[in-house]
Amino acid sequence: MSMKRIAEHNKKMKITQKAIDLLNEALKSNAESEKYFLxxxxxxxxxxxxxxxxxxxEHEPCMTKLHAVISSYLQSKGSFEEIAKEFADMQPPILEEIFLLQSLKKNAIEAFQDGGALTTKKKTRLFACFL
Structure with missing residues (x-):
C-alpha cells in the first residue's frame, strides 16, 4: 500500500473519530442540561x-400575592420540565449518529486491512432537534 493511501485513510479515521468525540460531548452536555432543569x-x-x-x-390581600407566587413557581416548574424533555428528546438521534459513525469507522478499518477501500459520499444531516 502506498504511503499516500495510508495517510488518507488515517486522516479519514481521525476526522471520523473527532465527529464521534464531538457527538459524545454533546450527549454528555445534553444529559447534564436535562438533569439541571429537572x-x-x-x-x-x-x-x-x-x-x-x-x-x-385568596380573599386576604397578602395571600393573593402569595397565590400569585405559587402559580408562578408552578408555571416555571412546568417550563423547566418541558426544557428537560427537549434535551432528553435530543439523545436518541445523537446516539444513532454515534452508532452510525462508529460502524462506518469499523467498516473502513476492516476494508483497509483487507486491501480495499471504503468510499463514502459527503453527506450532512440536519437533526430536527437542532433546528
Whole structure:
C-alpha cells in the first residue's frame, strides 16, 4: 500500500473519530442540561408545595400575592420540565449518529486491512432537534 493511501485513510479515521468525540460531548452536555432543569423543576415544585401548605386564603390581600407566587413557581416548574424533555428528546438521534459513525469507522478499518477501500459520499444531516 502506498504511503499516500495510508495517510488518507488515517486522516479519514481521525476526522471520523473527532465527529464521534464531538457527538459524545454533546450527549454528555445534553444529559447534564436535562438533569439541571429537572432539579430546578423539583426545587420550584417543593417551594410551591411548602407555600401551599401554609394555607392560602385568596380573599386576604397578602395571600393573593402569595397565590400569585405559587402559580408562578408552578408555571416555571412546568417550563423547566418541558426544557428537560427537549434535551432528553435530543439523545436518541445523537446516539444513532454515534452508532452510525462508529460502524462506518469499523467498516473502513476492516476494508483497509483487507486491501480495499471504503468510499463514502459527503453527506450532512440536519437533526430536527437542532433546528
Amino acid at each position: 432539579e430546578r423543576a423539583a426545587i420550584l415544585g417543593k417551594f410551591a408545595s411548602n407555600l401551599e401548605s401554609e394555607g392560602v386564603d
